[in-house]
Amino acid sequence: MDDCSKDVINGLPDNLLCQILSNLSTKEAALTSLLSKRWRYLFALVPDLEFDDVFSLHPQDKASFIDFVDRVLELRGKDHVNKFSLKCGDGILDEDVFPWISNVLRHGVSDLVLHVSPALVYWLPSKVFASKTLVRLKIGPEDGPRVKLRNVCLPKLKTLNLDSVVFEDGEIGFAKLLSGCPVLEELGLRNLAWVYWDSCSVASKTLKRLRLCCTDYGKSPKSVSFDTPNVVHLEYSDYIAHKYPKLNLDSLVEASISFRITEDQRSNVRNASDGDEETEMVGNAKRLLMGISNVKILHLSFDTLETLNLCCEVIPIFNNLTHLTIESNPEVGWDTLPGLLKNCPNLETLVFQGLLHKATDRCGDVCVCQGLDSNPCSLSSSRVKFIKIMIFGETGDDEMEMKQIKHFLAKMPNLEELTIYYNTSIEVDMVHLSSQLQMLPGVASLKCKIQVISDNLSLSITFPISLSTGFALII
Known part of the structure; x- marks a missing residue:
């Protein structure tokens, strides 16, 4: 770089330089501190902070990572944080992570991403769910934290993604979380272990996009309900539930469905006769389809086809599709397609x-x-x-x-x-x-x-x- 180019860059105001640095990871931006005295602390003023230590294997790397995050947050002082993304593996303890989370919450963070996999099970600070500034929150994946909710108040939260998060109070805690998000528009749930809950109900009047995937447990949930009248986009991947008590999806435009049955259920269906208890599950497959029958765009996985082949002889009418x-x-036949095409006029x-x-x-x-x-x-x-x-x-x-x-x-x-x-x-x-x-x-x-x-x-x-x-x- 010639002297003229250096002078042009150095002549830029701090806020513009920070905007340029925001295109780099925090670790990369920190390297600019070697350029000159002016650049020494400039990287720490970038409003978007992203820390990634997932692939560090040596203890000394972990210690260096902790010191680095501590130093950056200290240099920022009371400056506003727009985004804080933390990805770290084993070796990072609660006592390290919690002060970082508390720091950015105090400074008005609006976008929080936590991918923390410590060696021990950890509890997420309850203050995460009482933030007046959070707009986007993403927690997980793998070995997700435990959550025990007290008061939930997330008045600005519009996007929520949870992966492998364990709710101490099960479905009660989950319902409490949704009720504390009055403007939530997008919800992504993955492997929440709701197969162990008595019921799972996704209830939100403001929700527009919903993604659910819970296929790691090899068993069917007891009861699943969707009371989401304004959802327009649904992605649902799970073992078919024993019951679907409520399916309020009146605004649905697009759906991607991948439901399957367990090996035991598959065996029972093949050996079932009229009146067997598996008939209830057959009805639930049909009930789920009826709940989305107003959809205009539909994607069906081969798992769904197999389930319908075994369990659903009568396909609902999809007038809007x-x-x-x-x-x-x-390995899966097209047995369902003749009836499906016939009922999509x-x-x-x-x-x-x-x-x-x-x-x-x-x-x-x-x-x-x-x-x-x-x-x-x-x-x-x-x-x-x-x-x-x-x-x-x-x-x-x-x-x-x-x-x-x-x-x-x-x-x-x-x-x-x-x-x-x-x-x-x-x-x-x-x-x-x-x-x-x-x-x-x-x-x-x-x-x-x-x-x-x-x-x-x-x-x-x-x-x-x-x-x-x-x-x-x-x-």
């Missing part, structure tokens, strides 16, 4: 994340296996206009995938566009696939266009389904 994504798996876009699935005699006319229970109208009566095939070519069975694509083209009269995302780095493969698709006989919709896309090649080939010999090549 226009966009459906199906995740396929070679306004479906326009159908996305398949993979095409390979288990061949059964219950797929109807949705797939090429066409079993004994074939329903001839599930595809031919479908209003679907757009099909997207993701990850074509990843399974190594291109021939079977190609048969399935041809089947769609032959059966769906309203199809306007079929898009294939081809996982290939060979341009010749793209051209060969396009040539095969272009000259298909007996297609149901001559107005359908086909697009083959390779992100690896940044290449797209688009052509109409017709007897013409040319196609457009778009780079």
